[in-house]
Amino acid sequence: MYHLVEIFESLQGEGRNTGRPVVFVRFAGCNLACPWCDTDVRKKFSASLDDLVAEVKSHQAKSVILTGGEPSLVKGMAELISALKAAGYWIGVETNGTNEPAWFGQIDYVACSPKAEYAERVKLQKANEVRIVASSEDIVGFCQTMRARIAATDYYISPCERGGEIDFATAKSVLGKLDGWSLSVQLHKILGFR
Numbered sequence: 139m140y141h142l143v144e145i146f147e148s149l150q151g152e153g154r155n156t157g158r159p160v161v162f163v164r165f166a167g168c169n170l171a172c173p174w175c176d177t178d179v180r181k182k183f184s185a186s187l188d189d190l191v192a193e194v195k196s197h198q199a200k201s202v203i204l205t206g207g208e209p210s211l212v213k214g215m216a217e218l219i220s221a222l223k224a225a226g227y228w229i230g231v232e233t234n235g236t237n238e239p240a241w242f243g244q245i246d247y248v249a250c251s252p253k254a255e256y257a258e259r260v261k262l263q264k265a266n267e268v269r270i271v272a273s274s275e276d277i278v279g280f281c282q283t284m285r286a287r288i289a290a291t292d293y294y295i296s297p298c299e300r301g302g303e304i305d306f307a308t309a310k311s312v313l314g315k316l317d318g319w320s321l322s323v324q325l326h327k328i329l330g331f332r
């Protein structure tokens with residue numbers, strides 16, 4: 139059984155795949171406790187492999203993003219990926235980078251969002267993109283460390299949201315101190331879609 143928070147269809151709101159229609163599969167549970175976390179990772183329901191795949195297929199999008207929580211902790215991912223691949227899905231994963239399970243090799247797109255509060259726990263060495271939230275001006279050194287540690291095609295800075303306010307000023311300042319990083323806005327927050 140898979141323990142889940144929600145399964146819903148939307149557009150990817152951030153990173154290189156912004157605007158891509160996807161089915162988000164949000165797994166319950168996380169191994170970190172970021173002080174500013176705004177994601178509810180408590181289990182809302184459980185589903186068998188067949189039921190999970192059937193729920194994904196009930197939506198229109200032919201792409202799936204496995205997210206959380208922290209999907210790298212989930213058992214039975216190899217089976218789920220095989221089933222989704224057999225049905226022709228493009229599969230992305232969003233991870234905090236603290237694990238690098240073998241099944242990441244089967245994923246079409248790995249997006250890593252390492253957290254400065256847990257820098258020493260980042261194990262991932264390769265991703266398609268790295269996204270870091272500009273929570274303060276002090277994040278610059280962490281970004282440079284993550285760039286040296288994780289080989290990726292794209293490196294993004296995301297503005298931090300606090301109490302509904304999106305802090306573009308800090309993101310802009312941080313980007314100015316880095317080389318080869320781009321802005322990734324959270325389009326779903328700006329346009330107000332889920």
Ligand code: SF4
Pocket residue numbers: 168169170171172174175176177179206207208234253
């Ligand atoms: S890694 Fe993500 S889901 Fe987990 S506590 Fe941090 S922000 Fe929340």
